[in-house]
Amino acid sequence: xxxxxxxxxxxxxxxxxxxxxxDHVSVTIAEGELFALIGPNGAGKSTLIGQIAGELMPxxxxxxxGDQSITGWGVVARARSGLGRxxxxxQTIDAFTTLESVVLSRRSGSLSPTGFFxxxxxxxxILDIARETLNVVGLGxxxxxxxxxxxxxxxxxxxxxxxxVRQPRVLLLDEPMAGMSPGESETMAQxxxxxxxxxxxxxxxxxxxxxxxLADRIGVLASGALIAIGSAxxxxxxxxxxxxxxxxxEIT
Amino acid sequence: xxxxxCVLVPTVCFWFDAPHLVTLATRIAILxxxxxxxxLLIGTCGLVSFGHGMYLAIGAYSVSxxxxxxxxxxxxxxxxxxxxxxxxxxxxxxxxxxTSGIAFIMVTLAFAQMFFYLMISxxxxxxxxxxxxxxxxLLGPLxxxxxxxxxxxxxxxxxxITALSQLFNRSTAGYALRAARQNVRRAESLGLDIHxxxxxxxxxxxxxxxDAGSLFANLNSYVxxxxxxxxxxxxxxxxxxxxxxGSVFGPIVGAIFLLSVESFAPGLSEHWMLPYGIAIVxxxxxxxxxxxxxxxxxxxxxxxxxx
Ligand SMILES: Nc1ncnc2c1ncn2[C@@H]1O[C@H](COP(=O)(O)OP(=O)(O)OP(=O)(O)O)[C@@H](O)[C@H]1O
Ligand SMILES: [Mg+2]
Numbered sequence: 001x002x003x004x005x006x007x008x009x010x011x012x013x014x015x016x017x018x019x020x021x022x023d024h025v026s027v028t029i030a031e032g033e034l035f036a037l038i039g040p041n042g043a044g045k046s047t048l049i050g051q052i053a054g055e056l057m058p059x060x061x062x063x064x065x066g067d068q069s070i071t072g073w074g075v076v077a078r079a080r081s082g083l084g085r086x087x088x089x090x091q092t093i094d095a096f097t098t099l100e101s102v103v104l105s106r107r108s109g110s111l112s113p114t115g116f117f118x119x120x121x122x123x124x125x126i127l128d129i130a131r132e133t134l135n136v137v138g139l140g141x142x143x144x145x146x147x148x149x150x151x152x153x154x155x156x157x158x159x160x161x162x163x164x165v166r167q168p169r170v171l172l173l174d175e176p177m178a179g180m181s182p183g184e185s186e187t188m189a190q191x192x193x194x195x196x197x198x199x200x201x202x203x204x205x206x207x208x209x210x211x212x213x214l215a216d217r218i219g220v221l222a223s224g225a226l227i228a229i230g231s232a233x234x235x236x237x238x239x240x241x242x243x244x245x246x247x248x249x250e251i252t
Numbered sequence: 253x254x255x256x257x258c259v260l261v262p263t264v265c266f267w268f269d270a271p272h273l274v275t276l277a278t279r280i281a282i283l284x285x286x287x288x289x290x291x292l293l294i295g296t297c298g299l300v301s302f303g304h305g306m307y308l309a310i311g312a313y314s315v316s317x318x319x320x321x322x323x324x325x326x327x328x329x330x331x332x333x334x335x336x337x338x339x340x341x342x343x344x345x346x347x348x349x350x351t352s353g354i355a356f357i358m359v360t361l362a363f364a365q366m367f368f369y370l371m372i373s374x375x376x377x378x379x380x381x382x383x384x385x386x387x388x389x390l391l392g393p394l395x396x397x398x399x400x401x402x403x404x405x406x407x408x409x410x411x412x413i414t415a416l417s418q419l420f421n422r423s424t425a426g427y428a429l430r431a432a433r434q435n436v437r438r439a440e441s442l443g444l445d446i447h448x449x450x451x452x453x454x455x456x457x458x459x460x461x462x463d464a465g466s467l468f469a470n471l472n473s474y475v476x477x478x479x480x481x482x483x484x485x486x487x488x489x490x491x492x493x494x495x496x497x498g499s500v501f502g503p504i505v506g507a508i509f510l511l512s513v514e515s516f517a518p519g520l521s522e523h524w525m526l527p528y529g530i531a532i533v534x535x536x537x538x539x540x541x542x543x544x545x546x547x548x549x550x551x552x553x554x555x556x557x558x559x
Binding site for chain 2: 079108115
């Protein structure tokens with residue numbers, strides 16, 4: 001399942017009652033591209049990620065990974081086809097240790113009959129991969145710690161480790177640095193820059209410095225619609241974007 | 253585990269020269285098997301089945317009905333129990349598993365009550381009078397009508413199921429189901445096919461409970477629709493919750509406690525129900541991990557991992 005794949009959205013529409021949360025969004029994100037999605041609160045960023053991950057079903061439009069349409073697929077099938085994600089509010093399993101969480105994630109794809117009796121932590125090779133991944137995200141010292149003892153930032157790191165250990169073809173990151181300490185944010189930014197080119201990434205992030213530095217392209221979402229797509233320079237100088245989003249940032 | 257059982261069985265049998273104690277110990281072993289099976293759903297999946305009495309009844313009727321047709325081969329009895337319970341669970345599971353929480357409790361209860369009324373209405377199988385066994389299951393040379401033989405078979409099966417469910421809990425599937433119990437969103441976004449896993453566990457749990465039911469019929473020499481009624485299903489839940497649903501051994505502790513009290517307390521006082529009820533409420537409210545959890549907490553501390 002490893003490898004990289006492009007991600008294509010074709011005319012996605014999602015309505016919540018009368019609210020148009022996704023307004024005819026079309027974009028093709030190339031293999032290995034880091035695509036940042038920015039936009040004010042409530043613009044529909046998480047809603048878009050939710051549709052790509054399969055948690056929300058679009059009312060119209062199509063989603064493709066590589067050449068394959070995954071529009072009708074559920075969350076599990078999409079995850080198995082190589083889609084990894086983190087959540088805006090970290091979703092973790094509190095009673096597990098960080099190592100158990102990452103090993104489970106690694107083994108989740110291959111639940112054969114032996115998966116019912118072979119111990120989760122019985123495969124040395126997978127343990128090593130899991131430890132290495134925890135190390136990469138900055139949790140190398142905390143492999144035996146229960147997840148409910150982790151700080152907010154550490155949980156986000158763990159979520160990333162759980163996604164990375166499965167070698168996703170497409171990775172969806174919903175505000176991975178929100179609520180992190182400055183040190184943790186820096187580690188995360190460093191990590192994201194190392195991930196560039198290794199998998200296709202959709203990154204939602206409010207920290208403009210990080211976005212401008214890391215993203216190959218940036219898409220600006222306002223009221224559900226993609227109002228601009230372009231390089232960091234394009235976006236910085238786009239008057240529409242300045243009015244709807246960056247302007248706000250400068251004021252606050 | 254297996255070894256200690258082999259050592260334990262003869263000793264216990266020797267001490268249990270009193271036949272009613274052997275019967276009590278056998279009942280504890282059999283209901284422990286059913287409760288451990290039920291705990292695969294309650295503890296591991298977070299799904300409270302209020303209808304497992306039905307599978308106990310299916311296993312029990314498999315013995316009694318085959319006996320009336322002259323089949324006394326125990327392997328046939330257990331196979332019938334396994335197949336019928338497996339098919340019933342494979343049909344009911346996907347339906348019941350569309351729900352969770354209270355709805356799951358209600359759906360499983362509804363199916364068990366339906367089976368209860370079905371057996372009451374079937375006069376050929378004794379209706380609400382139930383059926384007395386024409387004979388007991390014969391496992392090769394071993395007659396399950398023999399009290400010690402039945403006890404040993406029950407304890408061996410209990411040991412095997414305990415060991416298997418221990419393995420299962422530490423397996424990838426066990427972790428996956430516990431992950432989903434805590435956070436379905438997370439589990440599914442890891443690509444864990446939780447619904448498929450739950451359907452499998454539901455069938456396995458039902459089949460093992462039915463096998464316990466076949467042993468139960470041999471113990472009581474009698475089968476009745478009441479096995480499928482809610483008080484039986486409720487007792488199984490109580491055993492799991494009292495003993496502790498967090499561990500494989502909890503249900504065994506729960507069964508020992510519940511069945512011993514029910515067996516001895518009436519001899520001590522006619523008003524045993526009141527303190528008994530209070531004790532149950534007290535245990536459930538104070539011991540978060542059941543009796544086993546409370547017992548383990550009595551051990552000198554020091555196992556806790558701090559960083
Ligand atoms: N399940 C839902 N039902 C109804 N409305 C919803 C639902 N989810 C989101 N919305 C609405 O859709 C809009 C987009 O929400 P979304 O969470 O996608 O925004 P966002 O861009 O991720 O914002 P933030 O930066 O605050 O995370 C908001 O107005 C929100 O209130
Ligand atoms: Mg959001």
